[in-house]
Amino acid sequence: MSTRPSRRKPPSTAQQESSLRRWLKERRITEVECLVPDITGNARGKIIPADKFSHDYGTRLPEGIFATTVTGDYPDDYYELTSPSDSDMLLRPDPDTVRMVPWATDPTAQVIHDCQTKDGQPHELAPRNVLRRVLAAYDELGLQPVVAPELEFFLVQKNTDPDFPLLPPAGRNGRPETARQSYSIDAVNEFDPILDLMYDYCDAMELDVDTLIHESGAAQLEVNFTHSDALSRADQVFLFKRTMREAALRHGVYATFLAKPMENEPGSAMHIHQSLVDVKRGQNVFAGRKAGEHSPTFMHYLGGLQKYVPMAMAFFAPNVNSYRRLALGQVAPINVHWGYDNRTCGLRVPLDTPENTRVESRFAGSDANPYLAMAGTLACGLLGIRDRLQPMPAMDHSAQDAGFALPRSLNQALDGLEGCAELQALLGPRFVRAYISVKRKEYETFFRVISSWEREFLLLNV
Numbered sequence: 001m002s003t004r005p006s007r008r009k010p011p012s013t014a015q016q017e018s019s020l021r022r023w024l025k026e027r028r029i030t031e032v033e034c035l036v037p038d039i040t041g042n043a044r045g046k047i048i049p050a051d052k053f054s055h056d057y058g059t060r061l062p063e064g065i066f067a068t069t070v071t072g073d074y075p076d077d078y079y080e081l082t083s084p085s086d087s088d089m090l091l092r093p094d095p096d097t098v099r100m101v102p103w104a105t106d107p108t109a110q111v112i113h114d115c116q117t118k119d120g121q122p123h124e125l126a127p128r129n130v131l132r133r134v135l136a137a138y139d140e141l142g143l144q145p146v147v148a149p150e151l152e153f154f155l156v157q158k159n160t161d162p163d164f165p166l167l168p169p170a171g172r173n174g175r176p177e178t179a180r181q182s183y184s185i186d187a188v189n190e191f192d193p194i195l196d197l198m199y200d201y202c203d204a205m206e207l208d209v210d211t212l213i214h215e216s217g218a219a220q221l222e223v224n225f226t227h228s229d230a231l232s233r234a235d236q237v238f239l240f241k242r243t244m245r246e247a248a249l250r251h252g253v254y255a256t257f258l259a260k261p262m263e264n265e266p267g268s269a270m271h272i273h274q275s276l277v278d279v280k281r282g283q284n285v286f287a288g289r290k291a292g293e294h295s296p297t298f299m300h301y302l303g304g305l306q307k308y309v310p311m312a313m314a315f316f317a318p319n320v321n322s323y324r325r326l327a328l329g330q331v332a333p334i335n336v337h338w339g340y341d342n343r344t345c346g347l348r349v350p351l352d353t354p355e356n357t358r359v360e361s362r363f364a365g366s367d368a369n370p371y372l373a374m375a376g377t378l379a380c381g382l383l384g385i386r387d388r389l390q391p392m393p394a395m396d397h398s399a400q401d402a403g404f405a406l407p408r409s410l411n412q413a414l415d416g417l418e419g420c421a422e423l424q425a426l427l428g429p430r431f432v433r434a435y436i437s438v439k440r441k442e443y444e445t446f447f448r449v450i451s452s453w454e455r456e457f458l459l460l461n462v
Contacts, residue, residue, distance in 0.1 A: 020095045024050050024109060033101060033110040034059055034091060037127055037238050039438055040070050041369030060088040066125035067434055071445055075437035089123050090116040097235055102204035103246050112235055124430045127371040131231060133428060134375045137382055143276045145378050148227040149237050152268035152366050153244065154261050155191060155219040156254045166261050168218040169253040177218040187214045198247040207236050217265040230374045237370035259365035260324035267325025267332055268366035272377055275358040287354040294357065302359060302391035304384015305347055306336040309363055310406055311420040314413040314439060315376035316364040320446045323409055325365055333362050335405035339395040379426045410443050
């Protein structure tokens, strides 16, 4: 969807610092949460007293936070990925991201920080900088991506025993959902207290949450964000996940963004609507000259997605659980076909006006790091534009019949990424190496776990 990008001159560092300090003082902030999105997409950082934050612009963290697995382990080549001395990074707050923490007892602010090397350059391992790197490549072409994520998630009962399966929570009527309730208003209303609190938090944080619907799973919901630039949308998804988890906990349940949390329920996705705007003209470059036609740029973009998405799947499906969602018979993509308003395709082109021409990428799970998911899909499209790739013909029937064209496991996805020099060059070779090492370590850790299925069916039968 088109939107006119801003071309205002960015404020100086001194202006940003003065503006940020004034914002904190006006709201009588006592503490500041300095946030850094890690490789998983979770928040790391420090909590600093506001008066110290105001006088010490910026702080430090070890760069090793980007070479740490979700279990807290480190890959074998940790010191090769970071530095032999395990040194610090400089953190610089992005004033555009400062927000209140509405659930805090005392007036508390949160601000996302950018990571820099000691000489002031963007740190290559930081996911936020990886997305900036891709956006800079688009800027060289005079283009600005416009995206709108759709984020699905489940509400589940509190679960303190990881061996016990997750269950849907009871709503206002005291009973958990059993039947499928797609798009049900009444089913959404069962969780009104949680969702009202979520909206209150989002309003306080100025998150651009647009539509809320009930998805097909039990207590499965979806929120849509408005169309805007990719970095701000990634920031919003990052902050929304924290917000939704907190709102749910206040009512005694979990909000989970696990891609496939329950065996008999569908998975959760993060669909990304995307288009490109000509910076000078402010027009959507996907629209063709005639009504009903698409531009050559649009077709090249589709061609890039079809060619490179299988090799970028480690960013869209970053965990071992992610591949349980991508299964035959599920409402989830298993190949890279595209079609008009066809939800069986991985790439869906919604029917809309020419100025709102866009493609919906349906590959990413809700567990994906939003910065890396957006960097990955935009990188695939950019490579298609550079190489003038042509897509396959549009699919006008079920793409499920076409079979699998995507990796079936995290290990297979990492092999594909490791063999793709084009994606590595665009995203940064050092970052891709670190990402692959971290995810391989996670896969190896998971592979050591003996599941209940193995104990049930193999213990006495083999």
